[in-house]
Every structure is written in C-alpha cells, then in structure tokens.
Amino acid sequence: MYRPQRALRPAVSACAVALLALAVGCAPQPESKTSGKASASAAEKCARGSLGTRTSGKLTVATDEPAYEPWFKDDKPGNGKGFESAVTYAVARRLGYADGNVVWQSVPFNKAFAPGAKTFDFDINQVSISTERKRAVDFSSGYYDVRQAVIALKNSKAAKATSLADLKNLKLGAQVGTTSLDYIDDVVKPTRQAAAYAKNDQAKSALKNGQVDAIVTDLPTAFYITAAEVTDARIVGQFENRGSAPEQFGLVLDKGSALTSCVTKAVDALRADGTLAKIETQWLSEAVDAPVLK
Known part of the structure; x- marks a missing residue:
C-alpha cells in the first residue's frame, strides 16, 4: 500500500496526490502479460518428449x-x-x-x-x-x-445366483487391496468373511480347489478367466456402479x-x-x- 511522506505544505501535497491518482486511473494501462506467461509455462511444462521424467528422454x-x-x-x-x-x-x-x-x-x-x-x-x-x-x-x-463381476464354477450353487441376496451366505474371494474386495465387503456384505489373496492367480486356484464359492474381479478379467483359464467357470453377473x-x-x-x-x-x-x-x-x-x- 502506498503511504505518502509527510509534506511541508499538506494542502498542496493532498491536491497533487489526488490529481496523480486521477491521471493514473484515466491513463491507458500496459497490457498484462501474466496470462500469456502462464500459457507459455503450461506449454513448456508439457513440451513433447521433454517432460521432467525420472530419466531424461525416457x-x-x-x-x-x-x-x-x-x-x-x-x-x-x-x-x-x-x-x-x-x-x-x-x-x-x-x-x-x-x-x-x-x-x-x-x-x-x-x-x-x-x-x-x-x-x-x-x-x-x-x-x-x-x-x-x-x-x-x-x-x-x-x-x-469398469464394473466388477462374480465368477463361479458352472456346477456350483453360486453359479445359480441372480441377486446380491443369493451371494450373502457364500464364501467369496478377491485380490487384496482391490475394489473387487471392496464390493464384497461393502455391497454384498456376506455373512462369512471374504478371502483376500495377494494375486488373482491365487484367487483362481482357490476357486478351482473349492476353497471359495466364487471370486470377484473386474469384468474384462472375468471374461478372460472363464474363456481361457478356468473354463469350467462362468460369469454369474456384474455389480451396478456405486454412486453417480x-x-x-x-x-x-x-x-x-x-x-x-x-x-x-x-x-x-x-x-x-x-x-x-x-x-x-x-x-x-x-x-x-x-x-x-x-
């Protein structure tokens, strides 16, 4: 904030300040370069092939x-x-x-x-x-x-499920740390604790060995598992997305x-x-x- 120094003649000084303020307010102002600099900075930041990656050029x-x-x-x-x-x-x-x-x-x-x-x-x-x-x-x-899906062996009780209620009393499994496991806990809310596996391979093995009734994965993975890896299994269904x-x-x-x-x-x-x-x-x-x- 501008603070004028004490003048010997306050009246004259005050008038001068007022006139100066008026002149500055009416005078054409130089064009601001802030937005232009910001745009240039953004462009430089995302320059093709020249990002600040962990290894230059890679x-x-x-x-x-x-x-x-x-x-x-x-x-x-x-x-x-x-x-x-x-x-x-x-x-x-x-x-x-x-x-x-x-x-x-x-x-x-x-x-x-x-x-x-x-x-x-x-x-x-x-x-x-x-x-x-x-x-x-x-x-x-x-x-x-993506949506999450349920996989069960074709000849199992789980394969006949048509609703969340039908899954409630089943032993379900999924990879740890995934939204697949979250859907079991938060959407199905089964009466039996879900089995959590470090890898999807372990979950698939548990399904094949009868250690769980069904497993949950994302839908594309479910299609691949049932088509190529556990061919005696089928996709029971998919969950609705939570929220909008x-x-x-x-x-x-x-x-x-x-x-x-x-x-x-x-x-x-x-x-x-x-x-x-x-x-x-x-x-x-x-x-x-x-x-x-x-």
Whole structure:
C-alpha cells in the first residue's frame, strides 16, 4: 500500500496526490502479460518428449508381474499388445515419446498406490481411482470405465445366483487391496468373511480347489478367466456402479507429480479423439455384457 511522506505544505501535497491518482486511473494501462506467461509455462511444462521424467528422454512405466490378459498379452507389457499396453503407448506418443523410449518396470499392485516416493513416471495396472487412494498418490483422468463381476464354477450353487441376496451366505474371494474386495465387503456384505489373496492367480486356484464359492474381479478379467483359464467357470453377473459416476481405472503417479496434468491431458485427448474407444474395441470386445446383480 502506498503511504505518502509527510509534506511541508499538506494542502498542496493532498491536491497533487489526488490529481496523480486521477491521471493514473484515466491513463491507458500496459497490457498484462501474466496470462500469456502462464500459457507459455503450461506449454513448456508439457513440451513433447521433454517432460521432467525420472530419466531424461525416457518414460518409465510400471505394472505388476505377471501382467494378465486381456490387459497385456503373453505377459510382455512392452509388446504393445493388450488393452493397457496399447493405452500406455498411445499416451506415450501423445506426450512425445517414441515406443522405444518407453521403459517398463515391475511394481506389485498394492505398492503402486501405497504412500511413498515412486520409481516410475506412471503405473498402469487396473487401479481404480478412489478418494482414499488419492491421499497417497495422484491419478490421471480415467482411461477405462469398469464394473466388477462374480465368477463361479458352472456346477456350483453360486453359479445359480441372480441377486446380491443369493451371494450373502457364500464364501467369496478377491485380490487384496482391490475394489473387487471392496464390493464384497461393502455391497454384498456376506455373512462369512471374504478371502483376500495377494494375486488373482491365487484367487483362481482357490476357486478351482473349492476353497471359495466364487471370486470377484473386474469384468474384462472375468471374461478372460472363464474363456481361457478356468473354463469350467462362468460369469454369474456384474455389480451396478456405486454412486453417480462410474468406477474408472486411472494412471497412478507420485503424489504431487509435475507430470500429472500433462498425463491427464494426454488421456483426455485420447478419449476425445476416439483412440481409447478403438483400443477397447480391439482388446476388450469380448467383455461386453453380463447380468446385473441387484
């Protein structure tokens, strides 16, 4: 705030100040450059191929091991095959990184969104965006809208379930730390404690061995399991989404990452121009529908 110094002739000084204020108020002001600088700064921040990644000129991407179908193909994230591998390379290209400059690393599912510094630029591993997880990490906007589904052996009592009530007295299982397990606990609310497994492979084995009556996974994974891995199982049905917004998978970034806004812009652009829809049609076309359990 401007404070005029004490003058010898207060009256004259006061008039001068008033006239000066009037002149400044009427004089044309120089054009503000703040917005222009902000736009330039944003553009520089997301400059193609020049982001502040962990390794200059490279984009380090993480996922779990093994990398399951239909999200990846042949347990090789770097081959560009499978939905999430294809999405990764589409995001990388949008950010200005050639396929050869994408570096993959293995990070366990639960570690990807646990508190603490990350070793990757972003992680892609069917991680659902949630308020709780956002306390520890950043997410891009969603790259896939997903529902959870129930799988049971074809000749079992569980396979005949048509409602949430039919699931209530069953022994259900899912991978630990997933929204699949959350749906069991929060939506089904079974009378028997759900079994939590470190990997989906363990949940599938428990189903085959009769240790659980049914397991819960995301719908595309359920289609793949029943078609290729546990062929004597079937999809019992899918859950309705909770709330008004669909459950979405998002790319996981370090909390407060400078890359979050740029990666989000890339995902949004891929959704807007139809690229995500094309990738989904190519790799998830079999995961189209299942009865809804209410």
